[in-house]
Amino acid sequence: RRTGDALRAFHAALRSSPGNAKSQAMKEQAQGTMLKVLTSFKSSEIEQAVNSLDRNGVDLLMKYIYKGFEKPTENSSAILLQWHEKALAAGGLGSIVRVLTARKTV
Amino acid sequence: MAYHSFLLEPISCHAWNKDRTQIALCPNNHEVHIYRKDGAKWSKVHELKEHNGQVTGIDWAPESNRLVTCGTDRNAYVWTLKGNVWKPTLVILRINRAARCVKWSPKENKFAVGSGSRLISICYFEQENDWWVCKHIKKPIRSTVLSLDWHPNNVLLAAGSCDFKCRIFSAYIKEVEERPSPTPWGSKMPFGELMFESSSSCGWVHSICFSASGARVAWVSHDSTLCLADANKKMGVASLCTETLPLLAVTFITENSLVAAGHDCYPMLFTYEESQGALTFGGKLDVPKQSSQRGLTARERFQNLDKKASSDTANATLDTLHKNSIRRVLGRRGGVGGQISVLAGGKANCSQFCTTGMDGGMSIWDVK
Numbered sequence: 431r432r433t434g435d436a437l438r439a440f441h442a443a444l445r446s447s448p449g450n451a452k453s454q455a456m457k458e459q460a461q462g463t464m465l466k467v468l469t470s471f472k473s474s475e476i477e478q479a480v481n482s483l484d485r486n487g488v489d490l491l492m493k494y495i496y497k498g499f500e501k502p503t504e505n506s507s508a509i510l511l512q513w514h515e516k517a518l519a520a521g522g523l524g525s526i527v528r529v530l531t532a533r534k535t536v
Numbered sequence: 537m538a539y540h541s542f543l544l545e546p547i548s549c550h551a552w553n554k555d556r557t558q559i560a561l562c563p564n565n566h567e568v569h570i571y572r573k574d575g576a577k578w579s580k581v582h583e584l585k586e587h588n589g590q591v592t593g594i595d596w597a598p599e600s601n602r603l604v605t606c607g608t609d610r611n612a613y614v615w616t617l618k619g620n621v622w623k624p625t626l627v628i629l630r631i632n633r634a635a636r637c638v639k640w641s642p643k644e645n646k647f648a649v650g651s652g653s654r655l656i657s658i659c660y661f662e663q664e665n666d667w668w669v670c671k672h673i674k675k676p677i678r679s680t681v682l683s684l685d686w687h688p689n690n691v692l693l694a695a696g697s698c699d700f701k702c703r704i705f706s707a708y709i710k711e712v713e714e715r716p717s718p719t720p721w722g723s724k725m726p727f728g729e730l731m732f733e734s735s736s737s738c739g740w741v742h743s744i745c746f747s748a749s750g751a752r753v754a755w756v757s758h759d760s761t762l763c764l765a766d767a768n769k770k771m772g773v774a775s776l777c778t779e780t781l782p783l784l785a786v787t788f789i790t791e792n793s794l795v796a797a798g799h800d801c802y803p804m805l806f807t808y809e810e811s812q813g814a815l816t817f818g819g820k821l822d823v824p825k826q827s828s829q830r831g832l833t834a835r836e837r838f839q840n841l842d843k844k845a846s847s848d849t850a851n852a853t854l855d856t857l858h859k860n861s862i863r864r865v866l867g868r869r870g871g872v873g874g875q876i877s878v879l880a881g882g883k884a885n886c887s888q889f890c891t892t893g894m895d896g897g898m899s900i901w902d903v904k
Contacts, residue, residue: 485777522779524760531739531759 439467440479444490447536457536461501464494464536469509480516488521489528493536496529540578540898547892548591554598560584561892562591568605570622586613586624593638593649600644606635612649612659614668627668629657637683643690645712650681656695658707658727673705673728683743687750691716691725694753696741702755702763704732720751720767736763736775739782742798747788748884752808756783756796764794764808764815774808776815789886789903793818797891803901821901 443464448456471479483491495517498510517525550561558581560570568584568591589608596603603615603622610631613624629635633652640647649657649670654677659670679698686693686707693707706725708716721731732753739758746753754764760782763775783798792810797803805818881887892898 489777523781524777524779527758527760527782528738528777533738 436467436471436475437479437482439470441482443467444483444487447490447494449534461494461497461536465498465503465506468494468498468513469506471509471513473509473512476512477516480513480520483520485521488517489525490536492517492521492525493529493532497536547898549594550890550892550898551594551596551603552890553596553601559898560594560596560603561898562594562605564590566590566607566609568594568603582622584615584622584624587611589634592634592636595638595640595647597640597644602640602644604638604640604647606638606649606651608634610635610651612638612647612657614647625668627659627670629659629670630672631655631657633680636680639684639686641686641690641707642688643713646690646707646709648684648686648693648707650684650695650697652680654679654681654697656681656684656693656705656707658693658709660709660712662711671709671727673707675728676730676733677701677703682741683755685744685746685753687719687721687746688748689716689719689750692719692721692731692746692750694744694746694755696744696755696757698740700737700739700741700757702732702734702737702741702744702753702765703730704753705730721771732765732767732771734763734765734773736773737761742783743785743796745787745794745883747791748882749791752788752791754786754788754794754808756786756798758782762786762794762796762806762815766808766810766813769810769813772813774813774815776806776817778804778817780804785891787886787889788883789889791884795821795886795889795901795903803889803891 448460495510495514498506545564548562548564550559552559558570558572560568562568566587566589569580570582571578572581587607587609591605591607593606594603601617604612606612610629612627612629612635614627615622615624629649631651631653635649635651637650638647646658646660656673657670658673659668662669677697681695681697683696684693690713691706691708692704694702694704696702704721706727706729708725708727716725737757737759741755741757744753744755751767752764756762760778760780761775762778762783763773765771765773781799783796786794786796789795792808794806795803796806803821805821807816807818887903888900890898890900
């Protein structure tokens with residue numbers, strides 16, 4: 431498995447995030463896809479992936495991280511906490527505030 | 537930069553007199569205390585007791601030297617100094633919720649009060665009846681008005697609300713003023729006219745500010761964003777998602793730069809680049825003495841929770857000057873409206889500004 435694949439999948443998942451989708455099914459599918467992508471990363475690859483994002487990307491990632499926390503699977507929380515650490519370093523507390531205040535959820 | 541600890545209680549709101557020798561503040565109760573500068577010390581010289589609820593807003597008119605206060609008791613008072621006593625005059629605001637903010641207009645012939653009644657009371661003095669009357673601006677405000685700022689033309693008023701919007705209204709009162717000339721925000725300004733409404737924020741708008749020229753308006757909201765609308769760019773809005781906790785107060789210090797502060801206890805500088813229509817973060821204005829400790833990561837915090845079954849708060853003390861959230865940022869007004877001031881200042885070229893915090897302290901910051 432090459433690092434490049436995971437990174438491409440990551441950006442694709444963020445790009446295709448259903449922004450205004452009212453369909454809960456669509457949202458859940460996107461959440462599932464994103465969780466698969468995030469858990470497929472090696473710990474050492476996470477920082478590079480986060481640094482490839484702009485401010486809006488970091489905010490969107492943080493939303494998915496918290497959505498992932500909401501519905502944990504067997505090993506998801508551990509990897510999500512690593513993503514959280516890097517996303518926090520990039521986006522600051524402001525990115526977490528915007529998870530709480532956002533009207534459009536993922 | 538100087539810090540003075542007034543109280544153990546939070547300072548709810550404050551206002552300076554014209555020459556900055558006196559400060560009026562509310563010590564988190566129903567009163568207003570006025571302190572005067574005596575050399576390096578501050579001495580309390582007056583206690584204004586009239587409100588039946590917490591005082592939520594104070595403004596000090598520089599020319600007429602009148603104070604206006606508003607509070608959770610749904611009232612406002614205009615205070616006039618007679619000899620050495622401040623005499624209050626009640627102003628009926630006709631609201632059924634707490635008043636939250638108050639501002640004198642630049643010509644000091646009107647003042648505006650924002651409230652939980654989801655409207656703005658524009659108050660002016662009616663000579664014939666010798667009392668203050670008010671008119672209401674209601675539509676389309678949907679929630680509490682938290683902050684107000686007047687345009688230099690004495691007519692336009694910016695309002696920030698808990699319905700996430702920044703709006704600019706006309707507060708034109710024909711009884712006290714001439715019809716205003718056109719501005720970049722529009723030409724027709726009947727009372728209550730909505731000249732601008734934002735749509736970008738997802739949080740309560742805590743503070744709002746016109747630039748010195750009035751062509752720009754900036755606001756901070758609870759989703760940790762700073763926004764700026766530029767009338768010279770067709771009211772286009774630039775916004776910046778900050779990395780900080782929500783900002784609670786903002787002011788212009790030049791036509792292109794702003795200072796804001798909030799729950800993170802230190803003021804921050806921001807600049808607006810007109811050609812690109814972009815806001816950028818310009819740095820913090822208070823650097824802690826020791827290198828900032830990062831605090832625990834979420835993972836470490838959970839691990840500790842797991843081990844100790846208790847929350848493990850970071851034991852770094854707060855190194856910044858203010859130990860609690862900063863509630864107000866007040867630009868020193870020196871050169872607005874043709875006033876000539878010995879110290880350079882005003883929203884056009886601020887060289888010094890003041891912050892008060894929930895830690896009961898007041899700081900004066902120099903801008904270099």
